[in-house]
Amino acid sequence: MKGKVGDVEGGDHERQGTVWSATAHIVAAVIGSGVLALAWSVAQLGWIFGPLVILGFSCVTYYTSTLLADCYRYPDPITGTINHAYMDAVRAYLGPREVSLCGCAQYVNLWGTMVGYTITASTSMIAVKRVNCFHRHGDHATCGSTGTVFMLIFGMVQLVLSQFPSLENITWLSVVAVVTSFAYSFISLGLCIAKWVSHGDFRGGLAGTHGSHKLVNVLLALGNVAFAYTFADVFIEIQNTLKSPPPENKTMKKATFYGISLTTIFYMALGSTGYAAFGNAAPGNILTGGFQEPFWLVDLANICVIIHLVGAYQVYAQPIFARFEETVAARWPNAKFIHRTYTIRVPFTDKSYMSYTLLKLVFRSALIMLTTLVSLLLPLFNAILGIIGALSFWPLSVYFPVRMHVSQNKISRRSSKWAMLQGLSMFCLLISIAAGIGSVADIVHNLKLSAPFKTVY
Secondary structure (H helix, E strand, O other), X not given: OOOEEEOOOOOEEEOXXXXXXXXXXXXXXXXXXXXXXXXXXXXXXXXXXXXXXXXXXXXXXXXXXXXXXXXXXXXXXXXOEEOOOXXXXXXXXXXXXXXXXXXXXXXXXXXXXXXXXXXXXXXHHHHHHHHHHHHHHOOOOOOOOEOHHHHHHHHHHHHHHOOOOOXXXXXXXXXXXXXXHHHHHHHHHHHHHHHHHHHOOOOOOOOOOOOOOHHXXXXXXXXXXXXXXOOHHHHHHHHOOXXXXXXXXXXXXXXXXXXXXXXXXXXXXXXXXXXXHHXXXXXXXXXXXXXXXXXXXXXXXXXXXXXXXXXXXXXXXXXXXXXXXXXXXXXXXXXXXXXXXXXXXXXXXXXXXXXXXXXXXXXXXXXXHHHHHHHHHOOOHHHHHHXXXXXXXXXXXXXXXXXXXXXXXXXXXXXXXHHHHXXXXXXXXXXXXXXXXXXXXXXXXXXXXXXXXXXXX
16 A cells, blocks of 8 residues: 555554655754854864865765665565664664664764753853853953853753653654754854855965864864764664655655755855854854854854754653663563552643653663763863764764675675775774764863863853
8 A cells, every 4th residue: 555564563654755855854864963063173174175074974974875775675675674763774684783783883872962962052051141241241241151050950951851751752842953953053154154254254274273183173073074964873764754656765865865965065055154254263163152243143043052952852862761661671570660650740730640650760860860960071062072973973874884785785795896885884984983082082181171060161
């Protein structure tokens, strides 16, 4: 029946997605807080290598995504059984051992992103406070602020939201996330263009910034760009929304081309205009260190960042909660601590109730407190983005798609195609290792200059 399929678990669901809806999902998945670091990344790489690195990551992401699109079904990409999640595809093509590795990569990426979102949201809160302070008291006023209080506030909000079930599936939350991420991204671009036009200079240099930390910053910039392109962990889920016929893999390849192309054009525009506007002084986060006026527009952009990350945090947290709770529940089926359900009335409502278990209350709270603690100890926006990009880009965007493609097409180890695919994978691994080294080096360097829980912006 058209638009209705049996998935790998034997269930049916209606799919009405088209190439344009998939393109929109891809753009929404890729464009996020990573765009805030693009101007700084281009500043480290310069006018020659900055755009080339963005273009290079886009080409690699597009190519490996086309390989991943063919793995949506097993064993045949058109008539095979559907794998409705990334790990299902890995399990079908590569077996249980690779599923464990994939799971580690995915959950490390999810938790690392939670840390990154905590840091980013707190810096945006600080930016709102500082911009308003400068607007009231003048550019030379002392408007420093600590990030500790704002991180704790963000963590407490997440403690409350984490107790609501299936928050990542609420439609309006996804809509708000998309609208706000697009809002602050385009406001950032508009502010950069306005600043560039205001001074009329084409700032920056061919080789980018200079200084004793040049190499570390270049490696860190690679990780930041990798983070900005990482979306492979939701790729299969997006493809699972497409109707068939036409075959899902063909539609998804078109959507990937359109989505990555649009994203790359936007990244090029924002990274280049930001570098042209600020030159080698481009801030690590374009919205928190680059603009003070018009204060209301800068405030609006940062508020959009905060709103986006409040919801997006739960999208990344809920899969970790679900996996842990399902595993523990299966391991101890009779434990009251795990299975006994309590019900409470939602405050300020008459008939709304929420159910929870002690396991859910304790584990979710503990994970969020740990995430907030790590954010307080490592409040380094670019370094955290860099290390997340380094840890997630190669395994999820390159290694597993290449391995599954080789398995699906039974590519011989002696063939030239096998050698080229392995060469691509090895090259991307080296880039990820280099970006990881740069990120760790930057964290070590910055920790020498700061004290725990005393972060000041």
